[in-house]
Amino acid sequence: MLNVHEVLKTFNRGTVNEKIALNKVSLELLPNDFVTVIGSNGAGKSTLLNAIAGNFMVDSGEISIEGIPITRLPAHKRADLISRVFQDPLSGTAASMTIEENLIMAFRRGKGRRLRRAIGPKERDLFRIELEKLGLGLENRLTNKVSLLSGGQRQALTLLMATLQKPKLLLLDEHTAALDPKTAEKVLELTCGVTEQQQLTTLMITHNLDHALTFGNRTIMMHEGRVILDIKGIERNNMTISRLLEMFEKASGSHMNTDRMILA
């Protein structure tokens, strides 16, 4: 499905700030895999997602989705394969535009934009049905500007936008980290619902070790631009948070940055 092969990315190459963000990282996802990604700050989690999404070009290595090489494609040309939800609720939607305008843009993800009226009654009906599933009452607010919504509502909307047109790969970059605990649970619940229903292949970064082990079917741990732990099946089912931390210390030779980690 997704194949990341020995991808190398160095930031600020040739300066004192040189940093190897991805150190020949390799990762393979099977169809319907829901992989949670953990690791301390600067481990390369977000960089990995950005590399897959095409926010920058990698120095070397190959990335492909279902055999289609995407290593050299700019971000906007990968959009028909990949959709994303960002950590910041503000960055996934256009604030000055209405809910339905945001949805229609997502509905046309990866397709050509033509000179025809974007939203008709048919699309409106579809959006109402989809918004109703969120259970936030947004179905009656189609023509409201997104700037009027709360962070949680915006993130739920972003999640809907990411899955309105089924992507081959869904990238979630700590998409609940900026929300209050209750809203975060709600958005996570929605995430699970949609990934199960659409059988999406998903890569989710999280700082919550409990979430990392309970959601999805596989967990990887990153450190210094590499995958240092990859667990699934029985091994993962028997894993506890304290053992996970222990394994991290053993594999990396250092302590995990626990102030930002949520342990339970």
Added chain:
Amino acid sequence: MFTQIALGTMEQGLMYAIMVLGVYLTFRILDYADLSVDGSFTLGAATATSLIVGGTDPWIATGMAFIAGTLAGLFTGILHTKFKITPLLSGILTMTALYSINLRVMGRANISLLGSRTIFSDFAKLPFMEEYGVLVLSLGSVLLIGAVIYFFLQTELGLALRATGDNELMIRSLGVNTDLMKILGLGLSNGLVAFAGSYVAQKLEFADASMGIGMIIAGLASVIIGEVLVGTSSIGRAILAVICGAVLYRAIIAVVLQLGLEATDLKLITSFIVIIALVSPTLRKKIASWSGGISGKEAQ
């Protein structure tokens, strides 16, 4: 006398409104302060007048002005997106280059159209159009262009353009080439500005190499005046605001001139209008936090 001035102000306001619609597209929709406007306004005037003097049909000459302006905008867009030059500098580079180009186009510093056919002299030949022809043609043009922009901004392409100005990262992740959107928006904007330039030149029956100086600031002032007085709750309203703002700006200028200020003071006054408009939100916040104390800060 008064009606004469009022009519002239109205006519001018509506012609400049076409230019301001162009400025609105870049300044508000794309969130891009495009300084090429100063050059492309003159480019429109220069293109239309020199073509008319050379014997071209004025309607075709006006269309050519639009195309010339579009090309100037595309150039700015390419400088910014392909060569990563900052928005301000890209605009300044185009504006400066256009100054020479405009002189080349005109062949001298100014061109008179006295006695030549213009779109306005043609239009005045229609029944009942002798007296109000300029007003009707300008009003019709503005309304038509405003409507086209209104519908354009609701198309798939129009939404992509708006989203490029609002949240570039997001719309790129949805598969839109934002570089292309910026180039398109800048092209369209400068096309409209040049189109307005050709109208103004034909009305004045005169084009001058320096007639575009300060145009961007006049455009910004008009946009801001309109937004404050009419509001921006929807796209339709924002477009209406822009048109009203342009007319009001001209009215303010006319009043200021009547009060005895020199025409040479206009740019100073215009700059002050824009400075006040840009500064007032910050000032308001500061005043609110002084008078409201801690609760004022919380409200933010």
